[in-house]
Amino acid sequence: MKNISQVIKILKIKNKEFYKPVVTQESLDRTPFRVLISCLLSLRTKDDVTANASKRLFSVAQNPEHIVRLDTKKIEQLIYPVGFYRTKAKRIKEICKVLINTHNSKVPESMEELLKLKGVGKKTAAITLVYGFGKANYIPVDVHVHVLSNRLGWVKTKNADETMQKLMDVVPKRYWYDLNDLFVTYGQNICLTRSPLCSKCPINKYCKKINVTNSR
Numbered sequence: 001m002k003n004i005s006q007v008i009k010i011l012k013i014k015n016k017e018f019y020k021p022v023v024t025q026e027s028l029d030r031t032p033f034r035v036l037i038s039c040l041l042s043l044r045t046k047d048d049v050t051a052n053a054s055k056r057l058f059s060v061a062q063n064p065e066h067i068v069r070l071d072t073k074k075i076e077q078l079i080y081p082v083g084f085y086r087t088k089a090k091r092i093k094e095i096c097k098v099l100i101n102t103h104n105s106k107v108p109e110s111m112e113e114l115l116k117l118k119g120v121g122k123k124t125a126a127i128t129l130v131y132g133f134g135k136a137n138y139i140p141v142d143v144h145v146h147v148l149s150n151r152l153g154w155v156k157t158k159n160a161d162e163t164m165q166k167l168m169d170v171v172p173k174r175y176w177y178d179l180n181d182l183f184v185t186y187g188q189n190i191c192l193t194r195s196p197l198c199s200k201c202p203i204n205k206y207c208k209k210i211n212v213t214n215s216r
């Protein structure tokens with residue numbers, strides 16, 4: 001028994017106490033382009049750093065044409081100190097060129113086409129589709145979603161891509177849109193990757209704590 005509805009219901013209430021992950025924040029202008037670029041910036045980067053870098057970049061460049069006109073060095077300066085900022089600056093510019101030349105300056109609305117963009121993996125593609133286009137056809141899976149869904153015992157998987165597939169098999173579709181946002185926020189605040197705060201966790205009784213060896 002996975003108690004999926006109860007867990008989702010409790011997390012929706014509990015998460016109101018916390019700051020939301022930047023790529024899913026309601027307050028942002030969540031166009032597919034902004035979601036795609038913010039997600040690329042967020043890889044291996046803290047949320048507040050991503051938020052500030054996104055703001056700086058979008059304050060001078062709001063679409064692919066604006067970005068390709070910027071010097072790569074300028075993009076680096078705008079997004080610094082996100083992780084791998086030099087590689088990301090180059091990637092973002094390359095992606096914008098492809099969007100202009102192949103997709104009429106639009107972000108493609110399919111997993112297949114998004115995955116053809118260099119540097120875009122399944123998680124980024126799924127986030128763009130779900131939070132940029134508002135399509136609940138996927139469950140984006142990052143480290144928090146992967147870890148939490150395995151700890152709960154909802155899935156038994158080795159990597160994020162496998163988790164996305166298995167979660168889509170077990171979680172009812174009505175929860176797909178919210179799941180990433182809920183689990184990322186919860187993973188950043190309570191179900192911490194290294195040492196989860198199980199003693200403060202309101203879903204404790206529903207959790208199998210698979211592979212949890214060190215909790216507080």
Ligand code: SF4
Pocket residue numbers: 151152190191192196197198201202203204205207208209212215
């Ligand atoms: S009981 Fe612990 S491992 Fe399970 S969801 Fe809560 S914090 Fe995470």
